Amino acid sequence: MTVLTNTEGLGSVGYLTGIRWADTGEATRIAQQVAGHGDVVRQPWLILPEIAALVRRPAIVNAVADVIGADIALEGGFLLTKWPGADFRVPWHQDGAGDRMELDPDRAVTVWVALTEATAGNGALRLIPGSHRRGYLPTRREDPHGGQHGRALTTDVPPGSPDPIVVPVPAGQALLMDVRLLHSSPPNTSGQPRIGLNLRYVAPGAVTRRDGQEPQLYPIAGPSW
Template sequence: MTTTAPDLAERFRTDGFVFPVNALTHAEAEQALAECQTYLRAVSAVGGALARYAAFPKIHLVASWADRIVHHPAILDAVASLLGPDLLVWSTNLFIRPAYSGSSLAWHQDAVYLGLDGYQQHAARVWVALTDTTIANGTMRYARGSHLHGALPHRFGGSGLEDIMRGEEIAVDIDEAAAVDVLLDAGQCSVHHLAMAHASGPNQTDTGRFNFAIDYITPRVSPTAGEDSALLVRGTDTGAFLPERRPESDFDQAALNDFYSAVTRRQKRINQTVQNRNAGKGPDTPRDPS
Protein backbone atom coordinates (compact mmCIF):
# COMPACT_ATOMS: atom_id res chain seq x y z
CA MET A 1 0.00 0.00 0.00
CA THR A 2 1.32 3.42 -0.93
CA THR A 3 2.11 5.76 1.95
CA THR A 4 0.22 9.06 1.85
CA ALA A 5 1.20 12.42 3.32
CA PRO A 6 -0.92 12.39 6.52
CA ASP A 7 0.85 9.37 8.05
CA LEU A 8 4.39 10.13 6.89
CA ALA A 9 5.47 12.14 9.93
CA GLU A 10 4.29 9.63 12.54
CA ARG A 11 5.85 6.66 10.75
CA PHE A 12 9.07 8.57 10.20
CA ARG A 13 9.21 9.50 13.89
CA THR A 14 8.61 5.98 15.21
CA ASP A 15 10.11 3.70 12.54
CA GLY A 16 12.77 6.06 11.16
CA PHE A 17 11.64 5.49 7.57
CA VAL A 18 8.64 5.58 5.26
CA PHE A 19 8.06 3.80 1.95
CA PRO A 20 6.82 3.44 -0.67
CA VAL A 21 6.20 7.09 -1.50
CA ASN A 22 4.98 7.75 -5.03
CA ALA A 23 7.34 10.23 -6.67
CA LEU A 24 8.26 10.00 -10.35
CA THR A 25 5.86 8.54 -12.87
CA HIS A 26 7.02 5.40 -14.65
CA ALA A 27 7.80 7.49 -17.74
CA GLU A 28 9.76 10.03 -15.66
CA ALA A 29 11.76 7.22 -14.06
CA GLU A 30 12.57 5.70 -17.45
CA GLN A 31 13.70 9.08 -18.77
CA ALA A 32 15.79 9.79 -15.67
CA LEU A 33 17.48 6.38 -15.90
CA ALA A 34 18.36 6.93 -19.56
CA GLU A 35 19.71 10.42 -18.84
CA CYS A 36 21.61 9.12 -15.82
CA GLN A 37 23.32 6.48 -17.96
CA THR A 38 24.20 9.13 -20.57
CA TYR A 39 25.59 11.33 -17.78
CA LEU A 40 27.78 8.49 -16.47
CA ARG A 41 29.22 7.83 -19.92
CA ALA A 42 29.93 11.53 -20.38
CA VAL A 43 31.74 12.05 -17.09
CA SER A 44 33.72 8.84 -17.58
CA ALA A 45 34.91 10.14 -20.95
CA VAL A 46 35.91 13.50 -19.47
CA GLY A 47 37.68 12.00 -16.47
CA GLY A 48 39.24 14.11 -13.75
CA ALA A 49 37.15 15.52 -10.93
CA LEU A 50 33.92 15.02 -12.88
CA ALA A 51 34.54 11.29 -13.07
CA ARG A 52 35.90 11.07 -9.53
CA TYR A 53 32.78 12.72 -8.12
CA ALA A 54 30.31 11.30 -10.63
CA ALA A 55 28.32 9.43 -7.96
CA PHE A 56 28.47 12.00 -5.13
CA PRO A 57 27.99 14.57 -3.66
CA LYS A 58 26.81 17.32 -6.05
CA ILE A 59 25.29 15.69 -9.14
CA HIS A 60 22.43 18.20 -9.08
CA LEU A 61 24.81 21.08 -9.83
CA VAL A 62 25.79 19.80 -13.29
CA ALA A 63 23.10 17.38 -14.48
CA SER A 64 19.63 18.60 -15.43
CA TRP A 65 18.03 15.19 -14.78
CA ALA A 66 19.28 15.30 -11.18
CA ASP A 67 18.22 18.94 -10.78
CA ARG A 68 14.75 17.99 -12.02
CA ILE A 69 14.42 15.18 -9.47
CA VAL A 70 15.51 17.24 -6.45
CA HIS A 71 12.82 19.78 -7.39
CA HIS A 72 10.10 17.19 -8.08
CA PRO A 73 6.88 18.45 -6.40
CA ALA A 74 5.84 15.01 -5.10
CA ILE A 75 9.19 14.52 -3.39
CA LEU A 76 9.25 18.05 -1.96
CA ASP A 77 5.70 17.66 -0.64
CA ALA A 78 6.62 14.42 1.13
CA VAL A 79 9.78 15.86 2.67
CA ALA A 80 8.02 19.09 3.68
CA SER A 81 5.49 17.00 5.62
CA LEU A 82 8.43 15.71 7.69
CA LEU A 83 10.77 18.68 7.94
CA GLY A 84 8.70 21.78 7.27
CA PRO A 85 8.41 24.30 4.44
CA ASP A 86 12.03 25.45 4.12
CA LEU A 87 14.15 22.85 2.32
CA LEU A 88 17.68 22.69 0.96
CA VAL A 89 19.49 19.93 -0.89
CA TRP A 90 22.76 19.18 0.89
CA SER A 91 23.90 16.22 -1.18
CA THR A 92 22.96 14.00 -4.12
CA ASN A 93 24.31 10.49 -4.61
CA LEU A 94 24.05 7.63 -7.05
CA PHE A 95 23.95 4.09 -5.65
CA ILE A 96 24.39 1.50 -8.38
CA ARG A 97 24.58 -2.25 -7.90
CA PRO A 98 25.65 -3.76 -11.25
CA ALA A 99 24.21 -6.99 -12.60
CA TYR A 100 25.55 -10.07 -10.81
CA SER A 101 27.52 -7.91 -8.41
CA GLY A 102 28.62 -9.84 -5.35
CA SER A 103 29.15 -6.64 -3.38
CA SER A 104 27.23 -6.03 -0.19
CA LEU A 105 27.27 -3.35 2.47
CA ALA A 106 27.36 -3.94 6.20
CA TRP A 107 24.91 -2.40 8.65
CA HIS A 108 25.87 1.26 9.03
CA GLN A 109 24.53 4.76 9.65
CA ASP A 110 25.05 7.73 7.33
CA ALA A 111 25.01 10.33 10.10
CA VAL A 112 28.36 9.37 11.64
CA TYR A 113 30.26 10.53 8.52
CA LEU A 114 28.43 13.71 7.53
CA GLY A 115 29.45 16.34 10.08
CA LEU A 116 26.03 17.95 10.44
CA ASP A 117 24.60 19.57 13.55
CA GLY A 118 20.83 19.38 13.84
CA TYR A 119 20.33 16.38 11.57
CA GLN A 120 18.37 14.54 14.27
CA GLN A 121 15.21 16.59 13.71
CA HIS A 122 15.92 18.57 10.55
CA ALA A 123 17.26 16.23 7.85
CA ALA A 124 16.18 13.20 5.83
CA ARG A 125 17.49 11.09 2.98
CA VAL A 126 15.23 10.30 0.02
CA TRP A 127 16.18 7.16 -1.92
CA VAL A 128 14.60 7.31 -5.38
CA ALA A 129 14.30 4.09 -7.37
CA LEU A 130 15.24 4.60 -11.02
CA THR A 131 14.81 0.84 -11.43
CA ASP A 132 12.72 -1.57 -9.38
CA THR A 133 14.43 -2.48 -6.11
CA THR A 134 14.07 -6.07 -4.93
CA ILE A 135 15.67 -8.54 -2.57
CA ALA A 136 17.22 -10.23 -5.59
CA ASN A 137 18.99 -7.08 -6.81
CA GLY A 138 20.34 -6.14 -3.39
CA THR A 139 17.94 -3.48 -2.16
CA MET A 140 18.43 -1.68 1.14
CA ARG A 141 17.31 -3.14 4.46
CA TYR A 142 16.28 -0.96 7.39
CA ALA A 143 16.60 -1.78 11.09
CA ARG A 144 13.28 -0.40 12.28
CA GLY A 145 13.60 2.13 15.11
CA SER A 146 17.40 2.11 15.16
CA HIS A 147 17.48 5.89 14.65
CA LEU A 148 16.12 6.33 18.18
CA HIS A 149 19.48 5.23 19.61
CA GLY A 150 21.42 8.05 17.96
CA ALA A 151 24.87 7.60 16.43
CA LEU A 152 26.18 4.13 17.24
CA PRO A 153 29.82 2.96 17.41
CA HIS A 154 31.19 1.51 14.16
CA ARG A 155 34.05 -0.86 13.38
CA PHE A 156 35.37 -2.96 10.51
CA GLY A 157 33.87 -6.45 10.58
CA GLY A 158 37.21 -8.09 9.75
CA SER A 159 40.66 -7.54 8.33
CA GLY A 160 40.21 -9.11 4.90
CA LEU A 161 39.75 -7.14 1.69
CA GLU A 162 36.12 -8.20 1.38
CA ASP A 163 35.42 -7.00 4.93
CA ILE A 164 37.04 -3.63 4.26
CA MET A 165 35.20 -3.18 0.96
CA ARG A 166 31.89 -3.83 2.74
CA GLY A 167 32.64 -0.77 4.83
CA GLU A 168 32.51 -0.08 8.52
CA GLU A 169 29.64 -1.72 10.34
CA ILE A 170 27.72 -0.94 13.49
CA ALA A 171 29.49 -2.46 16.49
CA VAL A 172 26.26 -3.68 18.08
CA ASP A 173 24.04 -6.57 17.07
CA ILE A 174 21.22 -5.90 14.60
CA ASP A 175 18.16 -8.13 14.78
CA GLU A 176 18.10 -9.48 11.23
CA ALA A 177 14.67 -10.98 11.76
CA ALA A 178 13.24 -7.51 12.36
CA ALA A 179 14.93 -5.94 9.33
CA VAL A 180 12.70 -4.46 6.62
CA ASP A 181 13.47 -4.85 2.92
CA VAL A 182 12.95 -1.65 0.90
CA LEU A 183 10.87 -2.86 -2.05
CA LEU A 184 10.13 -0.14 -4.59
CA ASP A 185 8.81 0.15 -8.12
CA ALA A 186 10.76 2.40 -10.45
CA GLY A 187 9.73 5.98 -9.67
CA GLN A 188 8.85 5.34 -6.04
CA CYS A 189 11.08 6.39 -3.18
CA SER A 190 11.80 5.72 0.45
CA VAL A 191 12.70 8.34 3.06
CA HIS A 192 14.90 7.56 6.04
CA HIS A 193 16.42 9.27 9.04
CA LEU A 194 20.17 9.86 8.78
CA ALA A 195 20.71 7.75 11.92
CA MET A 196 18.77 4.81 10.45
CA ALA A 197 20.87 1.64 10.45
CA HIS A 198 20.73 0.08 7.00
CA ALA A 199 22.52 -2.47 4.85
CA SER A 200 22.25 -3.93 1.36
CA GLY A 201 22.98 -7.22 -0.33
CA PRO A 202 24.42 -8.50 -3.63
CA ASN A 203 22.68 -8.15 -6.97
CA GLN A 204 21.87 -11.65 -8.21
CA THR A 205 19.99 -10.47 -11.32
CA ASP A 206 21.03 -9.72 -14.88
CA THR A 207 20.20 -6.00 -14.70
CA GLY A 208 21.72 -3.20 -12.66
CA ARG A 209 19.97 -1.52 -9.73
CA PHE A 210 20.02 2.30 -9.92
CA ASN A 211 19.02 4.54 -7.02
CA PHE A 212 19.37 8.28 -6.69
CA ALA A 213 19.60 9.63 -3.14
CA ILE A 214 18.93 13.18 -2.00
CA ASP A 215 19.84 14.58 1.42
CA TYR A 216 17.36 17.30 2.37
CA ILE A 217 18.01 19.62 5.29
CA THR A 218 16.37 22.70 6.75
CA PRO A 219 18.10 26.00 7.64
CA ARG A 220 18.32 24.71 11.23
CA VAL A 221 21.11 22.32 10.20
CA SER A 222 24.69 23.57 10.17
CA PRO A 223 28.12 22.07 9.43
CA THR A 224 30.03 20.94 12.49
CA ALA A 225 33.13 22.74 11.20
CA GLY A 226 34.26 24.53 8.06
CA GLU A 227 32.35 25.99 5.12
CA ASP A 228 29.74 24.03 3.22
CA SER A 229 27.08 24.73 0.61
CA ALA A 230 23.51 23.69 -0.20
CA LEU A 231 20.79 24.44 -2.76
CA LEU A 232 17.53 26.06 -1.68
CA VAL A 233 14.66 24.15 -3.31
CA ARG A 234 11.62 25.37 -1.37
CA GLY A 235 10.81 28.22 1.04
CA THR A 236 13.46 30.55 2.42
CA ASP A 237 17.00 30.07 3.63
CA THR A 238 18.39 31.82 6.69
CA GLY A 239 20.94 29.14 7.52
CA ALA A 240 24.68 28.56 7.65
CA PHE A 241 25.32 27.08 4.19
CA LEU A 242 26.73 28.95 1.22
CA PRO A 243 24.09 29.14 -1.54
CA GLU A 244 24.25 26.97 -4.64
CA ARG A 245 22.74 27.68 -8.08
CA ARG A 246 20.76 25.47 -10.43
CA PRO A 247 22.51 24.57 -13.70
CA GLU A 248 21.22 26.36 -16.80
CA SER A 249 22.07 23.28 -18.88
CA ASP A 250 24.10 20.10 -18.55
CA PHE A 251 27.73 20.93 -17.71
CA ASP A 252 27.45 24.63 -18.55
CA GLN A 253 30.58 26.52 -17.58
CA ALA A 254 29.09 28.37 -14.61
CA ALA A 255 27.67 25.10 -13.32
CA LEU A 256 31.03 23.36 -13.69
CA ASN A 257 32.78 26.14 -11.77
CA ASP A 258 30.24 25.87 -8.96
CA PHE A 259 30.52 22.07 -8.98
CA TYR A 260 34.32 22.06 -8.65
CA SER A 261 34.21 24.58 -5.81
CA ALA A 262 31.43 22.75 -3.98
CA VAL A 263 32.95 19.26 -4.16
CA THR A 264 36.39 20.50 -3.11
CA ARG A 265 34.87 22.32 -0.16
CA ARG A 266 32.72 19.32 0.81
CA GLN A 267 35.43 16.70 0.44
CA LYS A 268 37.86 18.67 2.56
CA ARG A 269 35.32 19.07 5.34
CA ILE A 270 34.04 15.49 5.28
CA ASN A 271 37.56 14.07 5.22
CA GLN A 272 38.34 16.06 8.34
CA THR A 273 35.10 14.91 9.96
CA VAL A 274 35.93 11.26 9.30
CA GLN A 275 39.51 11.66 10.49
CA ASN A 276 38.36 13.31 13.69
CA ARG A 277 35.78 10.61 14.30
CA ASN A 278 38.22 7.79 13.72
CA ALA A 279 40.99 9.47 15.71
CA GLY A 280 43.53 8.54 13.08
CA LYS A 281 42.13 5.07 12.33
CA GLY A 282 40.12 3.81 9.36
CA PRO A 283 39.47 5.43 5.99
CA ASP A 284 40.08 9.11 5.31
CA THR A 285 37.31 9.41 2.76
CA PRO A 286 33.56 9.50 3.39
CA ARG A 287 31.76 6.18 3.33
CA ASP A 288 28.20 6.87 2.30
CA PRO A 289 27.15 3.68 0.54
CA SER A 290 23.42 2.99 0.86
Protein backbone atom coordinates (compact mmCIF):
# COMPACT_ATOMS: atom_id res chain seq x y z
CA MET A 1 0.00 0.00 0.00
CA THR A 2 1.43 3.38 -1.05
CA VAL A 3 1.82 6.22 1.47
CA LEU A 4 0.83 9.56 -0.07
CA THR A 5 2.87 12.61 0.87
CA ASN A 6 2.30 15.09 -1.97
CA THR A 7 -0.56 17.49 -2.71
CA GLU A 8 -2.93 16.63 -5.56
CA GLY A 9 -5.91 18.41 -7.08
CA LEU A 10 -9.52 17.42 -6.39
CA GLY A 11 -10.28 16.85 -10.07
CA SER A 12 -8.89 13.55 -11.28
CA VAL A 13 -8.00 11.98 -7.93
CA GLY A 14 -10.82 13.41 -5.83
CA TYR A 15 -8.85 14.82 -2.90
CA LEU A 16 -6.55 17.67 -1.85
CA THR A 17 -4.00 17.59 0.97
CA GLY A 18 -1.93 20.28 2.69
CA ILE A 19 -4.63 22.67 3.97
CA ARG A 20 -2.98 24.22 7.05
CA TRP A 21 -5.46 25.70 9.56
CA ALA A 22 -3.20 25.86 12.66
CA ASP A 23 0.31 25.12 13.79
CA THR A 24 1.05 21.82 15.53
CA GLY A 25 1.05 23.29 19.03
CA GLU A 26 -2.34 24.98 18.66
CA ALA A 27 -3.91 21.88 17.12
CA THR A 28 -2.56 19.76 19.98
CA ARG A 29 -4.01 22.16 22.57
CA ILE A 30 -7.44 21.97 20.93
CA ALA A 31 -7.19 18.16 20.85
CA GLN A 32 -6.51 18.13 24.59
CA GLN A 33 -9.47 20.43 25.23
CA VAL A 34 -11.99 18.31 23.31
CA ALA A 35 -10.73 14.83 24.21
CA GLY A 36 -12.80 12.71 26.55
CA HIS A 37 -16.26 13.40 25.14
CA GLY A 38 -16.58 9.95 23.54
CA ASP A 39 -15.16 8.06 20.61
CA VAL A 40 -17.73 9.56 18.22
CA VAL A 41 -19.31 12.98 18.90
CA ARG A 42 -21.93 13.95 16.33
CA GLN A 43 -22.28 17.64 15.41
CA PRO A 44 -19.57 18.61 17.91
CA TRP A 45 -19.77 22.31 16.95
CA LEU A 46 -23.09 22.46 18.84
CA ILE A 47 -21.57 21.45 22.19
CA LEU A 48 -17.86 22.25 22.02
CA PRO A 49 -16.87 25.94 21.60
CA GLU A 50 -13.42 24.98 20.35
CA ILE A 51 -14.95 23.04 17.46
CA ALA A 52 -17.51 25.77 16.74
CA ALA A 53 -14.59 28.14 16.18
CA LEU A 54 -12.50 25.60 14.29
CA VAL A 55 -15.13 24.87 11.61
CA ARG A 56 -15.04 28.59 10.70
CA ARG A 57 -11.26 28.84 10.39
CA PRO A 58 -10.47 30.99 7.31
CA ALA A 59 -8.02 28.45 5.88
CA ILE A 60 -10.70 25.75 5.93
CA VAL A 61 -13.58 27.96 4.77
CA ASN A 62 -11.52 29.44 1.93
CA ALA A 63 -10.47 25.98 0.73
CA VAL A 64 -14.11 24.85 0.80
CA ALA A 65 -15.22 27.99 -1.04
CA ASP A 66 -12.74 27.22 -3.83
CA VAL A 67 -14.62 23.93 -4.37
CA ILE A 68 -18.31 24.73 -3.78
CA GLY A 69 -18.59 28.53 -3.67
CA ALA A 70 -18.87 31.16 -0.96
CA ASP A 71 -22.30 30.16 0.45
CA ILE A 72 -21.36 27.43 2.91
CA ALA A 73 -23.09 25.44 5.66
CA LEU A 74 -22.33 22.26 7.57
CA GLU A 75 -24.65 19.35 6.78
CA GLY A 76 -23.10 16.94 9.26
CA GLY A 77 -19.93 15.62 10.80
CA PHE A 78 -18.18 13.93 13.70
CA LEU A 79 -15.37 14.36 16.17
CA LEU A 80 -13.58 11.00 16.11
CA THR A 81 -11.10 9.65 18.65
CA LYS A 82 -9.26 6.40 17.97
CA TRP A 83 -7.68 5.22 21.21
CA PRO A 84 -4.56 3.02 21.10
CA GLY A 85 -5.44 -0.64 20.81
CA ALA A 86 -9.20 -0.10 20.47
CA ASP A 87 -11.04 -2.01 17.72
CA PHE A 88 -12.21 1.17 16.00
CA ARG A 89 -12.11 0.71 12.25
CA VAL A 90 -14.18 2.46 9.60
CA PRO A 91 -15.15 0.36 6.55
CA TRP A 92 -15.05 1.45 2.92
CA HIS A 93 -17.74 4.06 2.34
CA GLN A 94 -18.69 7.31 0.62
CA ASP A 95 -19.66 10.37 2.68
CA GLY A 96 -22.25 11.81 0.32
CA ALA A 97 -25.00 9.18 0.46
CA GLY A 98 -26.73 7.43 3.33
CA ASP A 99 -30.02 5.96 4.45
CA ARG A 100 -31.67 9.37 4.80
CA MET A 101 -29.87 11.77 2.47
CA GLU A 102 -27.80 12.26 -0.67
CA LEU A 103 -25.44 15.16 -1.40
CA ASP A 104 -24.94 16.77 -4.80
CA PRO A 105 -21.20 16.22 -5.38
CA ASP A 106 -20.94 19.53 -7.25
CA ARG A 107 -22.20 21.39 -4.18
CA ALA A 108 -20.66 19.43 -1.31
CA VAL A 109 -17.20 18.50 -0.02
CA THR A 110 -15.80 16.52 2.89
CA VAL A 111 -13.06 18.05 5.03
CA TRP A 112 -11.04 15.75 7.30
CA VAL A 113 -9.28 17.82 9.97
CA ALA A 114 -6.34 16.50 11.98
CA LEU A 115 -6.21 17.63 15.63
CA THR A 116 -3.46 15.10 16.27
CA GLU A 117 -1.14 13.66 13.66
CA ALA A 118 -2.75 10.95 11.51
CA THR A 119 -0.25 8.30 10.42
CA ALA A 120 -0.22 4.87 8.83
CA GLY A 121 0.18 3.39 12.31
CA ASN A 122 -2.58 5.22 14.15
CA GLY A 123 -5.48 4.91 11.76
CA ALA A 124 -4.95 7.48 8.99
CA LEU A 125 -7.40 7.45 6.09
CA ARG A 126 -7.08 5.00 3.21
CA LEU A 127 -8.34 6.43 -0.10
CA ILE A 128 -8.92 4.98 -3.55
CA PRO A 129 -7.83 7.69 -5.99
CA GLY A 130 -10.35 8.49 -8.70
CA SER A 131 -13.09 6.32 -7.17
CA HIS A 132 -15.46 9.32 -7.08
CA ARG A 133 -15.76 9.04 -10.86
CA ARG A 134 -17.82 5.85 -10.43
CA GLY A 135 -20.61 7.83 -8.76
CA TYR A 136 -22.53 6.62 -5.74
CA LEU A 137 -22.30 2.86 -5.17
CA PRO A 138 -24.79 0.40 -3.59
CA THR A 139 -24.55 0.27 0.20
CA ARG A 140 -25.11 -2.30 2.95
CA ARG A 141 -24.51 -2.62 6.68
CA GLU A 142 -21.05 -3.93 7.54
CA ASP A 143 -20.58 -7.33 9.16
CA PRO A 144 -20.05 -7.37 12.96
CA HIS A 145 -16.35 -7.18 13.82
CA GLY A 146 -16.28 -6.90 17.60
CA GLY A 147 -16.09 -3.11 17.81
CA GLN A 148 -18.34 -0.90 19.90
CA HIS A 149 -19.46 1.52 17.20
CA GLY A 150 -22.35 -0.32 15.58
CA ARG A 151 -22.57 -1.63 12.05
CA ALA A 152 -21.63 1.23 9.75
CA LEU A 153 -22.95 1.73 6.24
CA THR A 154 -20.39 0.40 3.78
CA THR A 155 -19.91 -0.45 0.12
CA ASP A 156 -17.78 -2.86 -1.86
CA VAL A 157 -14.71 -1.62 -3.69
CA PRO A 158 -15.43 -2.14 -7.42
CA PRO A 159 -13.24 -4.66 -9.24
CA GLY A 160 -10.39 -3.07 -11.14
CA SER A 161 -10.09 -0.10 -8.78
CA PRO A 162 -6.64 1.38 -8.12
CA ASP A 163 -4.80 0.21 -5.02
CA PRO A 164 -5.68 2.12 -1.83
CA ILE A 165 -3.25 4.75 -0.60
CA VAL A 166 -2.56 5.89 2.97
CA VAL A 167 -2.85 9.65 3.49
CA PRO A 168 -0.94 10.93 6.54
CA VAL A 169 -2.22 14.30 7.78
CA PRO A 170 -0.06 16.31 10.21
CA ALA A 171 -1.71 17.94 13.23
CA GLY A 172 -3.03 21.34 12.17
CA GLN A 173 -3.67 20.34 8.57
CA ALA A 174 -6.77 19.19 6.70
CA LEU A 175 -7.70 17.01 3.74
CA LEU A 176 -10.49 17.80 1.26
CA MET A 177 -12.35 14.95 -0.46
CA ASP A 178 -15.06 14.57 -3.07
CA VAL A 179 -18.11 13.25 -1.18
CA ARG A 180 -18.16 10.19 -3.48
CA LEU A 181 -14.52 9.23 -2.85
CA LEU A 182 -14.14 5.75 -1.36
CA HIS A 183 -12.24 5.81 1.93
CA SER A 184 -11.76 3.79 5.11
CA SER A 185 -9.51 3.67 8.15
CA PRO A 186 -8.03 0.88 10.30
CA PRO A 187 -7.66 0.69 14.09
CA ASN A 188 -5.00 2.68 15.93
CA THR A 189 -2.02 0.43 16.64
CA SER A 190 0.22 3.21 17.97
CA GLY A 191 0.67 4.32 21.57
CA GLN A 192 -1.12 7.68 21.23
CA PRO A 193 -4.75 8.66 20.46
CA ARG A 194 -5.69 9.86 17.00
CA ILE A 195 -8.23 12.71 17.11
CA GLY A 196 -9.81 14.21 14.01
CA LEU A 197 -12.92 15.81 12.55
CA ASN A 198 -14.95 14.61 9.58
CA LEU A 199 -16.99 17.56 8.26
CA ARG A 200 -19.46 17.73 5.36
CA TYR A 201 -19.75 21.26 3.97
CA VAL A 202 -22.51 22.09 1.49
CA ALA A 203 -23.75 24.90 -0.75
CA PRO A 204 -27.44 25.80 -1.12
CA GLY A 205 -29.49 23.01 -2.69
CA ALA A 206 -26.88 20.33 -2.09
CA VAL A 207 -28.94 18.08 0.20
CA THR A 208 -31.69 15.70 -0.91
CA ARG A 209 -33.49 14.07 2.01
CA ARG A 210 -34.92 10.63 1.26
CA ASP A 211 -37.53 11.02 4.02
CA GLY A 212 -38.86 14.32 2.66
CA GLN A 213 -37.77 16.35 5.70
CA GLU A 214 -35.86 19.62 5.51
CA PRO A 215 -32.11 19.27 6.10
CA GLN A 216 -30.80 20.71 9.37
CA LEU A 217 -27.89 22.90 8.29
CA TYR A 218 -25.40 24.94 10.33
CA PRO A 219 -24.58 28.18 8.46
CA ILE A 220 -20.91 29.03 8.08
CA ALA A 221 -20.54 31.73 5.40
CA GLY A 222 -22.49 33.59 2.73
CA PRO A 223 -25.88 35.36 2.60
CA SER A 224 -28.06 32.42 1.54
CA TRP A 225 -28.75 31.04 5.01
